[in-house]
Amino acid sequence: MTQFDQVSVVKQANVYFDGKCVSHTVLFADGTRKSLGVIFPASLTFGTAAPETMEINAGHCRIRLAGEETWAEYGAGQSFDVPGDSSFDIEVTEALDYVCHYR
Amino acid sequence: MTQFDQVSVVKQANVYFDGKCVSHTVLFADGTRKSLGVIFPASLTFGTAAPETMEINAGHCRIRLAGEETWAEYGAGQSFDVPGDSSFDIEVTEALDYVCHYR
Structure with a gap:
C-alpha cells in the first residue's frame, strides 16, 4: 500500500x-492518527506519549529503547514498537522515510 | 482551514x-493534487511542470520568476503563482511551511 x-x-x-x-x-475516520515523515542522518532521542509503531519505508537506523543497553538495526520494510510515556535513542545512518502509527 | x-x-x-x-x-477526489511541505533557509531554483500556486502557511521568502529581474517578498498568509514549464528562484530567509497547488 503506497498511500492512505x-x-x-x-x-x-x-x-x-x-x-x-x-x-x-x-x-483517520476511526479516530486514530499517524504521522508520515523523514529523519535525516543524526543521533537523536525521541520521547513518546502514546505507544508507537515506527514503520520504515526507506533508509537505515539503529535504535535503543529507554532502559536497554543494546542497539537494534532496522531498515526498509521493517518496523519497531516503542512503549508510551517512554523514549528511544535513534542513530539514522541513511535518511529514514517512515510512518509512525500511534496505538 | 487547517486540514484537508x-x-x-x-x-x-x-x-x-x-x-x-x-x-x-x-x-483529491476530483483528480487534483497538492503537496504539503517545508523549505529550510536556502537559495534554490525550482522547476515547474504544471502551473502552481504556492500558499505560504509560515515563514518568509523572496521569489524571482524565470525571465524577471525583480524579486518579490512573501510571508505567512500570502501566495504566488508560477507558470507551467518554467522555474523560479527562491531565497528562504525563515523556514517556509507551504501548500503547493498544482493547477
Missing part, C-alpha cells in the same frame, strides 16, 4: 530537531 | 535539494 485513502491531513508540517525530522499528521 | 478532508496521501515523502525541501503528496 479517505483520510484528513493537517496542512502544517511538524518540524523537530532543527529540521532533522519533518512530518505531516494524518487523521 | 477526504483525501489520499502518499506514504513516502519527496525530498529535494539534499533535504532543504521535504513534502508529502495529497490526492
Whole structure:
C-alpha cells in the first residue's frame, strides 16, 4: 500500500530537531492518527506519549529503547514498537522515510 | 482551514535539494493534487511542470520568476503563482511551511 485513502491531513508540517525530522499528521475516520515523515542522518532521542509503531519505508537506523543497553538495526520494510510515556535513542545512518502509527 | 478532508496521501515523502525541501503528496477526489511541505533557509531554483500556486502557511521568502529581474517578498498568509514549464528562484530567509497547488 503506497498511500492512505479517505483520510484528513493537517496542512502544517511538524518540524523537530532543527529540521532533522519533518512530518505531516494524518487523521483517520476511526479516530486514530499517524504521522508520515523523514529523519535525516543524526543521533537523536525521541520521547513518546502514546505507544508507537515506527514503520520504515526507506533508509537505515539503529535504535535503543529507554532502559536497554543494546542497539537494534532496522531498515526498509521493517518496523519497531516503542512503549508510551517512554523514549528511544535513534542513530539514522541513511535518511529514514517512515510512518509512525500511534496505538 | 487547517486540514484537508477526504483525501489520499502518499506514504513516502519527496525530498529535494539534499533535504532543504521535504513534502508529502495529497490526492483529491476530483483528480487534483497538492503537496504539503517545508523549505529550510536556502537559495534554490525550482522547476515547474504544471502551473502552481504556492500558499505560504509560515515563514518568509523572496521569489524571482524565470525571465524577471525583480524579486518579490512573501510571508505567512500570502501566495504566488508560477507558470507551467518554467522555474523560479527562491531565497528562504525563515523556514517556509507551504501548500503547493498544482493547477
